[in-house]
Amino acid sequence: MSDLSAPANSGTVSSAYNQALEVIASVEPRIAEATKQELADQRASLKLIASENYASPATLMTMGTWFSDKYAEGTVGHRFYAGCQNVDTVEQIAAEHAKELFGAEYAYVQPHSGIDANLTAYWAILAHRVEGPWLEKMAVKNMNELSEADWEKLRNELGNQRLLGMSLDAGGHLTHGFRPNISGKMFHQNQYGTDPETGLLDYDAVRAKAKEFKPLVIVAGYSAYPRRVNFAKMREIADEVGATLMVDMAHFAGLVAGKVFQGEENPVPYAHVVTSTSHKSLRGPRGGFILATEEYAPSVDRGCPMVLGGPLSHVMAAKAVAFAEAKQESFQTYAQNVADNAQSLADGFLKRGANLVTGGTDNHIVLLDVSGFGITGRQAESALLDSGVVTNRNSIPADPNGAWYTSGIRLGTPALTTRGFGADEFDRVAELIVDVLSQTTPGTTKAGGPSKASYIIADGVADNTKAAAAELVAKFPLYPGLDLA
Structure with a gap:
């Protein structure tokens, strides 16, 4: 049974959405129609984007409230705006759920x-990393007492710090030090990749790179790496070179919350700092x-005004709801199904002769090398x-x-699970994809050579696949019981 099977109050949910759309249509009917069409499109398609999912009606509805109207710069109990007592409650509940869900000392x-x-x-x-030594060196109590000349020295020092992250083609993310991204401009950056033969992380090679480069920060985690990471080994490497270990678990947070990734595969006990999104495999709101x-809590707590402005209070409320949902035992079943289904999808490709990066998967991602089909990603x-x-x-690597243009397509199992x-x-999904490709x-x-962008699909293939996809999704309706007028 789907996790979004019809709730007992499905009539209430339908009524709520229909009335909301009526209100929206009274102001801008095109937005109401686009909203209806988006639901129709999502219901009709096989959504395999690894970073997408479906949030529950409770999570979605939480975002559509008057918390959207509040400015609440600052932190709980220390806001730069008056009247934030209810925002304090929301943020505190969300942080408490996050800490309990992931076993963390601190959550922001x-x-x-x-x-x-x-x-x-x-x-x-x-x-x-610099505040303590600088304050001691400059004989001041806090950084607000530094002169402009001191700040200039500090900015120069910060600008020359080093970051070691996973390369983009190996599965890392733009924000892990990719040069065109701000992270690649903030830091003197370097990258570690994967073994050229297996596509797997080589921890000895990462250690050698870290010892040579001597980074201040090592970033672990991935956006398109279809395997698990041993975070105990990554912490050992970080400790050996005196680096802070930061883990970006945005993609696999749901597998951590759902107890699929445990022990050395769970980054929380090993990383100094862990970042994540609340959607993707965690199935919450976008955030x-x-x-x-x-140790790092006071520095992270200054996200505003250091980086952020006013927090989105209505989204923090939705995060609290999603974290509460992920604490339920049913979410652990869901998370395990996500991993099992990725294995089934990978097996479906392999038995049909398709080529997978690393030869398979043991998380929620399947990375298909399409060069064997003679086309680009x-x-x-x-x-x-x-x-x-x-x-x-x-x-792909x-x-x-x-x-x-790429040579691969990334597929994920969270949404269809x-x-x-x-x-x-998922075996049928693999069959349909191989048939199309x-x-x-x-x-x-225009010059008559092969294109990397344009393509030709054999007659009837797209229509036949659409029909087969529609037949599949019809058995598992999205938001069943939600009927829009």
Whole structure:
């Protein structure tokens, strides 16, 4: 049964949404219609984007309240605006749930997104690492007493700090030191990759790189790496070079919360700072949060005004609801199903001769190398979208097509698992994808050569796949009991 099976109060939910849409339509009917169409589109498609999911009606409704009207810069009990007592309650509840859910010493739920969480964490780590020595050196009690000349020296020092993160083509994220991203401009950055033969993390190679580069921060975690990470080993490496270990668990937070990743695969006991989003596999609202040891708590708590402005109080409230949902035993079952279904999807590809980066998966991600089909990732993404299958193109290690056209597509199981898909359904999904890709060929450029963008799908394939996809999703309705007028 789907985790979003019809609730006992489905009539109430339908009535609430229909009335809300009527109110919206009275002001801007096109927005109301687009909202209805988005639900229809999501219901009809096979959503396999690894960073997307479906939030519960309770989580969604929590965002549509008057908490949206509040400015609440600052922290609980220490706001720069009056009248924030209810925001304090919301933020405190969300942080308490997050700490209990993940077994963390401290939680900060204000970041608006994963990128905001990472930026806040970076600046907090920098401030924590230099604040004590600088205050002692300058004989002042706090950083507000530093002169402008002192601040200039400090800015120069911060600008030259070093960060070691996973490379983009190996599965890292833009915010892990990718040069065009702000993280790659804040730091003197370097990257570790994966073994060129297996595609797996080589911890000895990471250790050697860290000893050579001597970073201030080591970032672990990934956006497109289909395997688990041993965070105990990453902490050992960080300790050996005197680095702060920061883990970005945005993608797999749901597998941590659901007890699928335990022991050395759970980053919380090993990292100094952990960042995450509250959506993706965690199935909450779009937003970010940070977990940290008590040592780093005071620095992270200054996210506003250091990086952030006013927190989104209505989203913090929705985070509290989603964290409460993830504490339920049923979420552990869901999380295990996400991992099991990824294995079924991978097996479905492998038995049909498709090539997977690292040869498989043991998390929620399957990274398919589409070069064997003679097309680029962009062509594969577009052909599948035409066929009712929603994915995203993604780089693979040493990708000859770069980060725009790519040679891979990334697939994830969280969303369809929420709908109730199991092993048989994911095997069928693999069959449909292979069928589409094997009958897609590159188009031609104006000069007559093969294109990396345009493509040709054999007649009837897209329509037949759409029909098959519709048949699959019809068995697992999205938000059943929610009927829009």
